[in-house]
Amino acid sequence: MNQLNHDSPPSIRAFLQSRDLAPRKRWGQNFLINRGAREKILSLLELEKDQNVWEIGPGLGAMSGALLDAGVRLTLFEIDPAYCSWLAESLVSGRLTIIEGNVLRTWPAQWSEAAPQRILGNLPYNMASSVIASFIESDRVAPLSVFTVQDEMGRRMKAVPETKDYSSFSVLCQTSAYLQDGGRLSPGSFYPAPRVHSRIMLLRAGTPCGEILNPQEFRLIVRSLFASRRKTLGNNLNAAVRLKGFPGKEKVAEAFAAEKIDLSRRPETVSPEEWVALANRVAQSG
Known part of the structure; x- marks a missing residue:
């Protein structure tokens, strides 16, 4: 088996080829190869031992191993069956649960079993807003979520009135959580490199604009x-x-x-x- 180096595009490419796999655009499979960015996300999560942590779109598990090393109880939501097989093979732990399928369909049942204290995810650009909105519109915002999204999406989330990025999604986010900009990531932070920059966004559950009655x-x-x-x-x-x-x-x-x-x-x-x-x-x- 090829040794997988999560920081190295050639290593990732060779590993995928050894399993007759390739990144799929339709599932937004862009792996975070920037070790510094991964370490920053881990720091932003403010992890504590035995917390319930969800990771959306773990891919090949670059973040997942570090999360398990932090002593959390980890649930992975992964749509790609081949990646699920690899994660089960490479991350052997009694504190790990792997949920295969579209997270928009699978997360509600898992929340009922054990609500997460932390959620993270390198969200596919084509469904980031749907994932974030699904939590907000279900009144299920975790105490702290750290998402990597397209830079444009990050701007929309924190946009102010009378700007072109301000929208109903801006209002939805800003009234359901305290937002924090975690920094911008260049395309070179990922493999394959996307055409646009990304941004790390933090959401802390709360009512920044006051309680909403209905x-x-x-x-x-x-x-x-x-x-x-x-x-x-x-x-x-x-x-x-x-x-x-x-x-x-x-x-x-x-x-x-x-x-x-x-x-x-x-x-x-x-x-x-x-x-x-x-x-x-x-x-x-x-």
């Missing part, structure tokens, strides 16, 4: 009124009232008036704090 209704209001960024809040509201579960138009309009948010504004001008205040007023109106 989270499900809050998310529906925000998504619906962000539906057309170029339209005013009033025009988006006119369209949103046809959506199932959306509060009455008059109730929402009254909440906007009470919060002194003019319906002639566009959604990207409304701050996360204003969205929370608006939705809470709607919730309180019964």
Whole structure:
């Protein structure tokens, strides 16, 4: 068997070839070969012995071995059956669980069994927002998550109002967790090298903008009124009232008036704090 060096593209390439494998673009298989970046992520996780830790997309296990060495109970979510076989072969531990399949389908059952204290993942660019949103929209945000995402995604997560990156996803993230920028990674930190930079993002569970009285209704209001960024809040509201579960138009309009948010504004001008205040007023109106 070829000795695998997680820092070396030639070693990774030779290892994959020995097993008749290759990185798959559709699954976002870009391995983090930057040892310094991996060590930084481990430090950012603030690990303690016996914590329940989830790793999404472990790939060939560059981070996984170090996590087990830290004494945690580790659950790996990996979609590639061949990588699952390698992880089971190379990481023999009574503190390890490997879950094969699409994490969006498999994580809820695992949460019910044992909620994680930490989550990390080098998330595929084509599904990073879906993974993060799935935790937030299920009201299942771990105490601390450390995700590596596309640089553009990181900017969207922490964007401020009246900027091109600010969106309903920005509001979702900023009202459900305390965000911290963990730093930018160059394409050369990965093999194969992607065409864009990446960013490490930390999410600490909390309510930075205050408690949300009805989270499900809050998310529906925000998504619906962000539906057309170029339209005013009033025009988006006119369209949103046809959506199932959306509060009455008059109730929402009254909440906007009470919060002194003019319906002639566009959604990207409304701050996360204003969205929370608006939705809470709607919730309180019964």
